[in-house]
Amino acid sequence: xxxxxxxxxxxxxxxxxxxxxxxxxxxxxxxxxxxxxxxxxxxxxxxxxxxxxxxxxxxxxxxxxxxxxxxxxxxxxxxxxxxxxxxxxxxxxxxxxxxxxxxxxxxxxxxxxxxxxxxxxxxxxxxxxxxxxxxxxxxxxxxxxxxxxxxxxxxxxxxxxxxxxxxxxxxxxxxxxxxxxxxxxxxx
Amino acid sequence: xxxxxxxxxxxxxxxxxxxxxxxxxxxxxxxxxxxxxxxxxxxxxxxxxxxxxxxxxxxxxxxxxxxxxxxxxxxxxxxxxxxxxxxxxxxxxxxxxxxxxxxxxxxxxxxxxxxxxxxxxxxxxxxxxxxxxxxxxxxxxxxxxxxxxxxxxxxxxxxxxxxxxxxxxxxxxxxxxxxxxxxxxxxx
Numbered sequence: 013x014x015x016x017x018x019x020x021x022x023x024x025x026x027x028x029x030x031x032x033x034x035x036x037x038x039x040x041x042x043x044x045x046x047x048x049x050x051x052x053x054x055x056x057x058x059x060x061x062x063x064x065x066x067x068x069x070x071x072x073x074x075x076x077x078x079x080x081x082x083x084x085x086x087x088x089x090x091x092x093x094x095x096x097x098x099x100x101x102x103x104x105x106x107x108x109x110x111x112x113x114x115x116x117x118x119x120x121x122x123x124x125x126x127x128x129x130x131x132x133x134x135x136x137x138x139x140x141x142x143x144x145x146x147x148x149x150x151x152x153x154x155x156x157x158x159x160x161x162x163x164x165x166x167x168x169x170x171x172x173x174x175x176x177x178x179x180x181x182x183x184x185x186x187x188x189x190x191x192x193x194x195x196x197x198x199x200x
Numbered sequence: 201x202x203x204x205x206x207x208x209x210x211x212x213x214x215x216x217x218x219x220x221x222x223x224x225x226x227x228x229x230x231x232x233x234x235x236x237x238x239x240x241x242x243x244x245x246x247x248x249x250x251x252x253x254x255x256x257x258x259x260x261x262x263x264x265x266x267x268x269x270x271x272x273x274x275x276x277x278x279x280x281x282x283x284x285x286x287x288x289x290x291x292x293x294x295x296x297x298x299x300x301x302x303x304x305x306x307x308x309x310x311x312x313x314x315x316x317x318x319x320x321x322x323x324x325x326x327x328x329x330x331x332x333x334x335x336x337x338x339x340x341x342x343x344x345x346x347x348x349x350x351x352x353x354x355x356x357x358x359x360x361x362x363x364x365x366x367x368x369x370x371x372x373x374x375x376x377x378x379x380x381x382x383x384x385x386x387x388x
């Protein structure tokens with residue numbers, strides 16, 4: 013098995029981070045990886061917002077948590093009710109990829125870019141965790157207003173399509189969760 | 201730069217393929233990579249349909265092309281009008297990842313899985329090309345009916361969220377297209 017596939021199999025959602033900031037050269041490589049994802053008609057309709065300010069992260073985390081607390085999904089509500097729960101798992105860095113909803117396929121483009129970031133991070137020994145809470149919260153009027161209030165803005169007309177926390181893991185690398193079998197149909 | 205990041209930077213949309221089928225061990229690795237993508241609450245709400253039958257591919261390709269020909273996007277219409285144009289670029293294999301729309305985040309889950317397949321393919325020397333035409337065509341009533349008629353069905357209630365062609369490249373590895381600069385905001 014080659015190193016790329018080994019990295020893909022190694023990637024996990026990491027939920028405990030050291031407070032140390034992500035080093036700039038590593039962030040640069042992750043962003044370069046992101047921007048090499050495919051986009052429909054090479055539109056690259058994306059913008060990368062990298063939040064490393066601890067105070068801003070703490071505030072954003074608290075607000076985004078409300079998206080889980082007010083979700084119609086019971087499992088999300090239960091998770092968010094736990095006192096220690098943090099949507100960004102106290103990671104030192106959050107990356108939000110926003111996109112132009114008028115592009116051909118902004119959600120696809122931004123999501124593919126984020127997978128590249130998650131894998132680049134894994135290859136560099138960094139942990140990562142995709143977080144839907146950002147998109148769920150921003151989809152509400154209250155959420156949009158709060159982002160603006162905190163100064164987290166996106167290019168005109170853009171909205172968040174992908175978000176993930178990054179940082180150095182503070183615990184053992186997580187085990188692989190069980191995988192569904194029988195999910196392939198071959199039509200030869 | 202490590203091998204994983206080099207693979208991410210190397211991946212391109214390949215638009216010319218040799219007719220040789222993708223070897224089973226390579227397909228197996230690609231599918232394993234796909235199933236190691238993150239999914240919301242580990243739901244894995246996905247199914248992988250791998251089409252290698254040349255006659256079926258040819259028919260599907262012809263029909264999916266109509267999604268471009270009838271698109272409201274002029275650039276897509278112009279591309280599809282070219283006589284030699286093929287939405288799957290005559291690749292010997294098409295993978296469709298379908299998902300459960302009632303899952304928490306099926307489109308995200310299936311898209312992240314497909315990026316893993318594109319990268320695993322690149323690492324194995326295979327070319328790949330994401331194709332929106334499958335989702336665009338399936339979104340129409342005519343398209344849904346045609347998929348059923350051709351015997352390309354998905355688990356009950358599932359629908360295609362990601363599709364890509366795969367195969368061994370028949371031409372030089374494509375150049376990197378120009379990348380947008382100034383698309384990062386740092387909030388330290």
